[in-house]
Amino acid sequence: MNDRKQHVINTAHQLFVEKGFQATSIQDILDYSSISKGTFYNYFSSKNELLMAIFRDIQKKFEHERNELLVGKDPADIEVFINQMVLQVKTHRATNLIPLYEEVLFLNDVELKKFIGNIQIRLLRWVYERLNDIFGESNKPYLLDGAIMFTAILHHNLKYERMANRLNSSPERVVRYSVNRLVILMNDVNSTGEQLLPPEILEEWSPSCHKKDKTYHEKLTLEIMSLKKELVKDKDLEKYVELLDFVQEELLQSDNKRPFVVESALAAIEIYFGKDKLQRLRSFIQ
Amino acid sequence: MNDRKQHVINTAHQLFVEKGFQATSIQDILDYSSISKGTFYNYFSSKNELLMAIFRDIQKKFEHERNELLVGKDPADIEVFINQMVLQVKTHRATNLIPLYEEVLFLNDVELKKFIGNIQIRLLRWVYERLNDIFGESNKPYLLDGAIMFTAILHHNLKYERMANRLNSSPERVVRYSVNRLVILMNDVNSTGEQLLPPEILEEWSPSCHKKDKTYHEKLTLEIMSLKKELVKDKDLEKYVELLDFVQEELLQSDNKRPFVVESALAAIEIYFGKDKLQRLRSFIQ
């Protein structure tokens, strides 16, 4: 992406955080990023399109960081989950994501709404899958309910805890408290057998998100990590890290839209590792 | 209130429900309620002011109905609480209140935000006080946490249950499910002693809302009800019911802004009941 364009995204994001989306006029963005209106509409077809670009930008970085926390750890370890949720809270707070999401939901822009809706469901689904790691198959019928109630409790607790403690707000404490409640709730619904929503409904809600199953995801991440560890410190280290990260990212996308670019990256990586060692990585391509 | 003005409020509310607040232009409201712009701005100083009028209108009716459900019942009976929550959900859905609230929170209007914020806190406080009735003093340190988590769980469950079941959505089922979770959570925090937020903080959040304490509220409601029951069916029945309702409503307001009107109403009521029987009711005036 263009440096200039990225600069506009950053400036606009900052303005949106400070003043809100609607309260920030295009003129504000023009002034603060020192570009002309013509250039702006050359980069983005509308103010909404700019907002989506910002969302995509943040989301990408965040999901990457979140998955890094899982690498090499036991997925069933609830401490890892807590760390991931703390990261999420901090990212959201730093980027003011939640308020922006909520603001946008009332903007009468169908496309934008669908976009946000998808992100929300994706987040819910991620929590669901993590709960699956943690609580196991025996709790499966209650995992969606658990995911919904956990995110609910966490969000509200965060909101009010912040209102109460202002500057001394402690996300860690709230996350821990909320996770403790989750554990109790899961025990309870498991023993009483009360189910509100069947987990299968998630499939309906994630349109065409035939996301790779958890196993695939984890195995790939581990494979990439192990390859990274083999890299010795030399002048090309950065290059190979970049290549590996790119391959991982592309393969984790649900749509395999740039197969040839991936192939070229693999070819470049092969120069370092040799054909044999790359065999396993290649097997991840469908 | 003026009939015409009330008509504008109703029409506007309907339009806001259908199209959303921002998407409804003043011109729309003018067209649908057949008034001129001049008249509109004679009634309301701005579009936001109109929205607040709508909120006040709904809120008043709703709180009245909600309190009626409590009259003559045991406040500690959780079934009564469930009924009240079901009423709330249905009112909110029928009036599209929640979406309107949320939309407004991102309108960069300080006054409007404060207004909504107060309503939310008031609702939270009401739940807190009801939980106090139900779970008693021994749970007091955890009642605010409970109120926060219960409203969180309920809202999220409602949202997703509706997404799943569309037309077959059953608020009763969701309320019951959520109340069951609440009971478990209260047991849990009581036994582990984990507290997130101290209930005292509520005082800070309800600015100048030196609401009459629960006892006052209940006693007054009971007194009014018992007087109503004494009314025999005669031509003046309606008149006295109206008078009693008015007195109750006025006295439940935190600010006693129309003492003389209340006094005149009491005088009128006295004609039916006589000075003695009205003694108790009069004692409710500070």
Next chain:
DNA sequence: GCTTTTTTTGTACTGAGGGTATAATATATG
């Protein structure tokens, strides 16, 4: 019934804000 006051209406206006069009200018590329 007539006068005065209040309410309502119609019309025209202001200003902010999103978005378009385009000719002129600057910058990069070959």
Next chain:
DNA sequence: CATATATTATACCCTCAGTACAAAAAAAGC
């Protein structure tokens, strides 16, 4: 140096909230 692309400045259109004000209609007072 020439050509293609990116950028700028300026002027413009449209929608919408809110204002101003004189004319007309309706209420209220007597």
